[in-house]
Amino acid sequence: MLNRKALEDAARCNKIYDCDECAMKKNPHDCLEILAEYALAYWDMLERLEWICVGESGEGEDVIICPDCQNEQKEGHKPDCALAAINKAGDKEL
Numbered sequence: 001m002l003n004r005k006a007l008e009d010a011a012r013c014n015k016i017y018d019c020d021e022c023a024m025k026k027n028p029h030d031c032l033e034i035l036a037e038y039a040l041a042y043w044d045m046l047e048r049l050e051w052i053c054v055g056e057s058g059e060g061e062d063v064i065i066c067p068d069c070q071n072e073q074k075e076g077h078k079p080d081c082a083l084a085a086i087n088k089a090g091d092k093e094l
């Protein structure tokens with residue numbers, strides 16, 4: 001698992017002149033592959049978390065809600081839901 005320091009160093013990779021200073025400590029080709037695998041794992045996790053929370057409907061019943069925008073699953077996400085935006089971005093074709 002990569003820690004926050006490794007991800008922060010990778011995010012400013014072009015500003016690091018010596019890979020020995022980077023918490024990733026991999027050659028550039030390995031870094032890209034590791035970061036891509038890490039991003040895909042995060043994406044998979046976010047998709048699994050999309051409709052995992054339980055909230056209460058206006059009638060007092062338990063309903064499935066989004067952990068970010070708190071909307072009920074049957075209503076879909078609010079337009080500004082960050083979790084929905086991330087998950088939708090994963091489905092877009094390049």
Ligand SMILES: [Zn+2]
Pocket residue numbers: 066067068069070071076077078081082083084
């Ligand atoms: Zn949402």
